[in-house]
Amino acid sequence: xxxxxxxxxxxxxxxxxxxxxxxxxxxxxxxxxxxxxxxxxxxxxxxxxxxxxxxxxxxxxxxxxxxxxxxxxxxxxxxxxxxxxxxxxxxxxxxxxxxxxxxxxxxxxxxxxxxxxxxxxxxxxxxxxxxxxxxxxxxxxxxxxxxxxxxxxxxxxxxxxxxxxxxxxxxxxxxxxxxxxxxxxxxxxxx
Amino acid sequence: xxxxxxxxxxxxxxxxxxxxxxxxxxxxxxxxxxxxxxxxxxxxxxxxxxxxxxxxxxxxxxxxxxxxxxxxxxxxxxxxxxxxxxxxxxxxxxxxxxxxxxxxxxxxxxxxxxxxxxxxxxxxxxxxxxxxxxxxxxxxxxxxxxxxxxxxxxxxxxxxxxxxxxxxxxxxxxxxxxxxxxxxxxxxxxxxxxxxxxxxxxxxxxxxxxxxxx
Numbered sequence: 001x002x003x004x005x006x007x008x009x010x011x012x013x014x015x016x017x018x019x020x021x022x023x024x025x026x027x028x029x030x031x032x033x034x035x036x037x038x039x040x041x042x043x044x045x046x047x048x049x050x051x052x053x054x055x056x057x058x059x060x061x062x063x064x065x066x067x068x069x070x071x072x073x074x075x076x077x078x079x080x081x082x083x084x085x086x087x088x089x090x091x092x093x094x095x096x097x098x099x100x101x102x103x104x105x106x107x108x109x110x111x112x113x114x115x116x117x118x119x120x121x122x123x124x125x126x127x128x129x130x131x132x133x134x135x136x137x138x139x140x141x142x143x144x145x146x147x148x149x150x151x152x153x154x155x156x157x158x159x160x161x162x163x164x165x166x167x168x169x170x171x172x173x174x175x176x177x178x179x180x181x182x183x184x185x186x187x188x189x190x191x
Numbered sequence: 192x193x194x195x196x197x198x199x200x201x202x203x204x205x206x207x208x209x210x211x212x213x214x215x216x217x218x219x220x221x222x223x224x225x226x227x228x229x230x231x232x233x234x235x236x237x238x239x240x241x242x243x244x245x246x247x248x249x250x251x252x253x254x255x256x257x258x259x260x261x262x263x264x265x266x267x268x269x270x271x272x273x274x275x276x277x278x279x280x281x282x283x284x285x286x287x288x289x290x291x292x293x294x295x296x297x298x299x300x301x302x303x304x305x306x307x308x309x310x311x312x313x314x315x316x317x318x319x320x321x322x323x324x325x326x327x328x329x330x331x332x333x334x335x336x337x338x339x340x341x342x343x344x345x346x347x348x349x350x351x352x353x354x355x356x357x358x359x360x361x362x363x364x365x366x367x368x369x370x371x372x373x374x375x376x377x378x379x380x381x382x383x384x385x386x387x388x389x390x391x392x393x394x395x396x397x398x399x400x401x402x403x404x405x
Binding site for chain 1: 208209235238239240242243244246247248249250252253254255259260262263266267
């Protein structure tokens, strides 16, 4: 059992840690989730279907991340307001070139700000490259539901104000409170 | 911007992710591209979507440091004896692990072969001397055999213990097989039969409601 357990940990640790890291704000929380997942694997080793180990681990990681997000949400609600003000101040100082590093950093933040299952689906599919079948199994939803959620996740991500402003600055479009033509604004006009 | 073109922009922007994923048909793709080339806003929206998508794909792989898993390794090392399922001996644990990773037919054939070999080995020692009739008939041959191989009471006891362990293991394997067979051949027909009964009952109730004069 021990060698097989160690092998399973080695095989899946990057995927689990990466999923937790892209879903949670603090690295320490991602580490806690990773540890929790592999402790649960140890405890349930005899009961689980080892042919579906990857899906089982992702499901446990997904649940652990949701719990951690819930825990953090109440504690960090005030802190987030300050962070938003700081981000807006930083935006004004941005240069005209799209700073790839800053864009990616903001992108990671924007992913973490998404609610579940939007966040989990975009991390699993676009960041980690999981197949639709694997995501379907992990989140217990149909493949078409996964696709719909994925497209919505991407749209929500693009609606992130800071991300859009960074892009607008890079293409020489003035940053204003009024957003450029987005799906949500067009929809509102139509209604 | 007219309402007509706004709604066209709306539908085009709905298709951006399908376009990025290459999921549009050639006809849809043609309509999409011709609109994007003429509409500046949708063109920029596509460029933005593509930039975000490329950046996501380009996000770094996050390495899981070895120290993150240190508590796990500690747990495994400390809890080996207590948390791992109790087996009779390390030999049987090792055998179980090996069988667990072996193909299905080997998994079931190995215990049977082991029991058979063990039974053949201990048969003469356990039952040989008590069989009076053959002893008389072939006394000479048996005397020669007994001189060549002698088993003490401890050997016999140990052999019986080993046989018991093997039988326990075989029982466990057979129970698992029963569960597997039960799932496939017993539970499903039973479930089908129950479902059919429920459907028949519902059908009956429905008819009764239709025939009800009230």
